[in-house]
Amino acid sequence: MSRIVGSPLPRSTRLLLGAVPIAILVIVYGALSYQRHLENPMDRLMPTVEQLWRGLGEITTADRRSGEVWLWVDTRASLVRLAKGMGAGVGLAIVLGVLTGIFSTLRALFLPLVTALAKVPPLALLPIVFIFLGVDESSKIVLIALGIAPTLTSDIVLAAAGVPREMVVKGYTLGATTSEVVAKVILPQIMPRILDSIRLTIGPAWIFLIAAEAISAESGLGYRIYVVQRQLAMNIILPYVVWIAILGVAMDLGLQALSRWLYPWAATKGH
Amino acid sequence: MADEDAKRRIEERIAEAARAAARDGKRAPIAVDPVVRAGSVEAAGDGDPATATGAPPGARSDGGVPPILECTHVSHRYPRQTGGFQLVLNDIHLRVPQREFISVVGPSGCGKSTLLRLVLGSELPWQGSVTASGVAVDHPRRDRGIVFQRYSLFPHLTVLQNVIFGLELDGTWLLQKWLTWPIYRRTHYRRQVEQGMAYLRTVKLDEHANKYPQQLSGGMQQRVAIAQALIMKPRILLMDEPFGALDPGTREALQLTIVEAFAEQGITVFFVTHDLEEAVFVGNRLLVLSQFWTHDDGSSGEGAKVVLDVRCPKSTSVDVKASSEFQELIQRVRRDGFDPNHQQPVRTFDLSAAAPG
Numbered sequence: 001m002s003r004i005v006g007s008p009l010p011r012s013t014r015l016l017l018g019a020v021p022i023a024i025l026v027i028v029y030g031a032l033s034y035q036r037h038l039e040n041p042m043d044r045l046m047p048t049v050e051q052l053w054r055g056l057g058e059i060t061t062a063d064r065r066s067g068e069v070w071l072w073v074d075t076r077a078s079l080v081r082l083a084k085g086m087g088a089g090v091g092l093a094i095v096l097g098v099l100t101g102i103f104s105t106l107r108a109l110f111l112p113l114v115t116a117l118a119k120v121p122p123l124a125l126l127p128i129v130f131i132f133l134g135v136d137e138s139s140k141i142v143l144i145a146l147g148i149a150p151t152l153t154s155d156i157v158l159a160a161a162g163v164p165r166e167m168v169v170k171g172y173t174l175g176a177t178t179s180e181v182v183a184k185v186i187l188p189q190i191m192p193r194i195l196d197s198i199r200l201t202i203g204p205a206w207i208f209l210i211a212a213e214a215i216s217a218e219s220g221l222g223y224r225i226y227v228v229q230r231q232l233a234m235n236i237i238l239p240y241v242v243w244i245a246i247l248g249v250a251m252d253l254g255l256q257a258l259s260r261w262l263y264p265w266a267a268t269k270g271h
Numbered sequence: 272m273a274d275e276d277a278k279r280r281i282e283e284r285i286a287e288a289a290r291a292a293a294r295d296g297k298r299a300p301i302a303v304d305p306v307v308r309a310g311s312v313e314a315a316g317d318g319d320p321a322t323a324t325g326a327p328p329g330a331r332s333d334g335g336v337p338p339i340l341e342c343t344h345v346s347h348r349y350p351r352q353t354g355g356f357q358l359v360l361n362d363i364h365l366r367v368p369q370r371e372f373i374s375v376v377g378p379s380g381c382g383k384s385t386l387l388r389l390v391l392g393s394e395l396p397w398q399g400s401v402t403a404s405g406v407a408v409d410h411p412r413r414d415r416g417i418v419f420q421r422y423s424l425f426p427h428l429t430v431l432q433n434v435i436f437g438l439e440l441d442g443t444w445l446l447q448k449w450l451t452w453p454i455y456r457r458t459h460y461r462r463q464v465e466q467g468m469a470y471l472r473t474v475k476l477d478e479h480a481n482k483y484p485q486q487l488s489g490g491m492q493q494r495v496a497i498a499q500a501l502i503m504k505p506r507i508l509l510m511d512e513p514f515g516a517l518d519p520g521t522r523e524a525l526q527l528t529i530v531e532a533f534a535e536q537g538i539t540v541f542f543v544t545h546d547l548e549e550a551v552f553v554g555n556r557l558l559v560l561s562q563f564w565t566h567d568d569g570s571s572g573e574g575a576k577v578v579l580d581v582r583c584p585k586s587t588s589v590d591v592k593a594s595s596e597f598q599e600l601i602q603r604v605r606r607d608g609f610d611p612n613h614q615q616p617v618r619t620f621d622l623s624a625a626a627p628g
Contacts, residue, residue, distance in 0.1 A: 164422035169393050172411040174437030174503055184436075188427045265427050265483040 047235035055235030059224075070224060071243065077219040078209060079247070081137065085144025086205050090198055092145065093152035100153070101160025102186060111157065118150035122208055126215070140212040147208040148201040155197040159190040192266035195259040202251050206244065337405030339507050339539050340367035340390060345399035346574065347385055359385050361574030363399070365558070367507070367541065372533050374542040374554030374583075378609045381560045381575040383543045387511050390541060391417055404506060413437065416505030420512040423496035424484040430495050431480040435467040437503045470498040474528060490521035494528060501532060507539040514549070526553050547601055547609070552592055557583050559604050579607050 009017070033046035047055065059070045100106045100114070126143055133139040163186050171181040213222030221244055228236045260267055342365040348356040359382040367373055375383045388394040389401050392408040392415070401408040403415060411417070424433050439448065448455050471477040474494040476487075484492050493513055500508055510529070514522045530553055533540055544550050550557055559579035564572045584596045591597055 165393070166419045166422035167425060169391065169411045170417060170419070170423065170425075171436075173391075173413055173415060173417045173500070173505070175413040175440050176437075180440055184440075185425060189425070191427075263427065265429075265485070 044232045044234060047238070051235045052238060055233070056239045059236060059239060071240075073219050074221045074224045074240075075243070075247070077217070077223075078213065078221040081140050081213075081220065082144065082205060082209050085141040085209070086148065086198070086201070088141060089145035089148040089152065089201070089205075093149045093156055094194065096149075097153040097156025098160050098182065098187060098190075101157040102182060107157065107161070111154075114150055114153050114157070118154055120150075122147035122204075123211055126211065130216075135216040140209065140217070143212050144205050144208045148205050151204070152197055152201055156190070156194055159193045159197075160186055163189055188263075192259050192263045195255055195263075199252050199255045202248055202255075206248060210244075336369075337402065338366040339369050339371075339404055340541065341365065341402045341405075342386075342389070343400050343402075345386075345389060345396045345401060347382070347389060347394070347397045348574075358574035360389075360396075360560075361572065361576050363560075363575075363577060365577065367539065369539055370537050372530075372540045372542065372553065372555045373558055374544060374550040374556070375558045375560060376544055376547050376550035376604065377560035377575065378562070379545060381562050383545075383560050383575075384511055386560065387509055387541065387543045391415060391509055413503055414506045416500035416503055416508045418493065418496045418500050418508070418510045418513045420515045423513075424492055424499070426484055429481050429483055430476060430487070431464065431467050431471065433484065433495055434470055434499045434502055435463040436499065438463045438466065466502065467498075470502045471495075473532070474498045488521075490517050490525060493517065493525060497529065497532065501536065501538070505538070507541055510540065510542045512544055513542075515544070515546075522549070529553060547604055548592060551583050551597060551600055551604070554583050557581050557600070557604070559607065561607070561609070563610065579604060 029046070030049055033043075033048050036043045036046050037048055060072075062069050096110065096114070100110050122143060125146055129139045129143050129146070133142060167185055167189075168181055171185040176184065209220075210222035210225070213220035214226040217223040221240055225237050225240050342363050345360060345363040345365075346358065347360040348358045351357050363386065375386065377383050385394070389396050390403075390408065392401075392411045395409070408415075425436065428436065443459065448460070468477055468480065471480055474497060476491060476494055476498070479487060479491065484495065487495070496513070513529075514525050517525065526549060529540070529542075532538065540554075542550070542553055544553075557579070558577055560575045561578040562572075562575045564576055564578060566572055581600070583600065584591055584594065
């Protein structure tokens with residue numbers, strides 16, 4: 001057994017190792033579905049690779065009736081909701097979190113409430129949101145925002161409160177006003193950490209999106225999965241699930257790249 | 272001793288009158304250059320604490336110009352975890368005229384960093400008052416620059432951006448930089464960069480202007496921090512154990528850097544350290560804070576007082592550290608300030624006895 005402390009693996013080795021479990025998963029699935037179809041050609045639970053391919057073709061070509069390509073329509077609808085919801089949640093969390101993190105009075109005032117709200121499962125709020133806002137787009141966006149804002153806020157509170165007091169004092173001695181200290185000393189320093197926190201909320205945001213779409217929508221990735229579930233169309237559900245995974249990973253990598261590009265100093269280590 | 276006290280009280284009264292005159296708009300007498308006068312003050316080294324501390328250089332009348340820093344009967348306490356309060360500073364009385372390099376030293380827990388925070392304004396004293404150039408200290412402000420031991424630099428800015436941080440805030444309105452960038456870049460920004468590079472050259476870091484602080488060694492970071500504070504031309508530069516985390520060689524080099532900056536730029540420095548040798552070397556006036564003192568009846572006192580306030584042998588070379596004068600002073604401070612078994616009765620060194628009121 002190797003020691004925990006060791007030199008980092010070369011990039012090529014890391015990528016190769018990461019691909020191994022995925023390859024095994026695909027191979028095992030292929031073998032299992034083949035096996036099942038030998039026993040029962042009508043099996044619907046584990047479509048063969050060929051059936052999956054046909055399913056993929058079905059969702060990426062224009063529908064005969066509406067002329068729409070399901071995958072694109074659903075992806076666009078879902079991503080727009082996700083962007084609006086996460087944008088609102090992140091904006092709310094940054095304003096609330098930075099202010100609460102910096103000013104101890106505001107912290108005493110709001111932190112208990114935020115902590116309590118963070119403990120409420122957002123899906124329990126879904127009926128309330130539906131009752132107040134109806135079942136259209138705004139309720140889905142609000143659910144995502146409400147779902148991610150509390151945890152993100154407490155994360156940002158910690159980050160803002162964690163900026164050494166010395167730096168704040170230093171800012172003042174260099175002639176900064178309080179708003180300049182916030183805008184030029186505290187906020188830029190915690191931005192990389194905020195981006196990291198946002199990356200972690202991508203998962204929860206998808207949960208709330210799919211949940212809201214499953215209950216009421218005319219389009220969206222979650223909507224489609226739940227609709228075709230009635231026909232047990234696994235050959236459509238599985239490509240959708242894989243597609244959601246790809247989108248999630250892409251968002252994560254995108255935010256990582258953004259962070260490296262905007263805040264190169266956060267990645268620089270000592271020599 | 273009594274004569275000495277009376278004399279000083281008179282001097283205080285004259286100073287008070289001069290201040291009143293200055294307030295009334297009359298022309299205040301011009302202060303004698305404190306550095307010249309400092310040269311005439313005997314460097315302490317004799318065995319009699321009363322003579323050495325009886326006339327602390329800073330406590331003299333300075334002709335109506337408010338001292339750059341003045342602590343009047345300052346006491347400070349912190350809540351104890353077990354309830355009640357712990358007195359940290361006990362009736363500190365202190366005056367710092369211009370162009371003095373005052374180094375504060377004392378055993379750990381004596382409250383020297385607390386004193387620095389009170390001077391800085393990041394904490395307010397429990398009792399007494401702190402004034403800077405005659406104005407009550409309420410908040411950290413740009414007339415008092417600071418260099419901390421750690422977290423002195425902003426990690427999100429390059430070395431140059433760190434140094435010109437204060438200049439960029441100065442005299443520009445919100446978003447001016449961004450909205451008028453094509454012009455701003457060729458006027459304000461260019462001037463700031465030139466000035467920043469000049470300061471970086473004085474600390475020999477101009478080659479590293481575009482690196483981030485994390486890419487520099489600890490000693491280099493502190494040099495940037497010194498440039499960053501000095502570029503704002505503060506009336507007084509406060510330093511809180513600035514070289515405490517550095518290795519001995521780097522430390523000595525930085526001591527020379529700051530002594531040179533002091534000599535060349537005529538600044539006033541308030542330097543807090545736990546290293547006695549460093550304190551005696553960099554400062555031209557040494558202030559020893561200690562919690563080891565007794566009342567008249569022999570009972571132990573609470574909170575730290577100034578137990579010694581003397582001139583230091585001044586030199587811009589590290590050779591002075593080997594001189595007998597230097598070593599004697601260190602021995603004396605070690606005995607009077609740092610040895611818990613050698614507790615002086617407060618009467619022999621209580622500087623506040625001579626204070627007005």
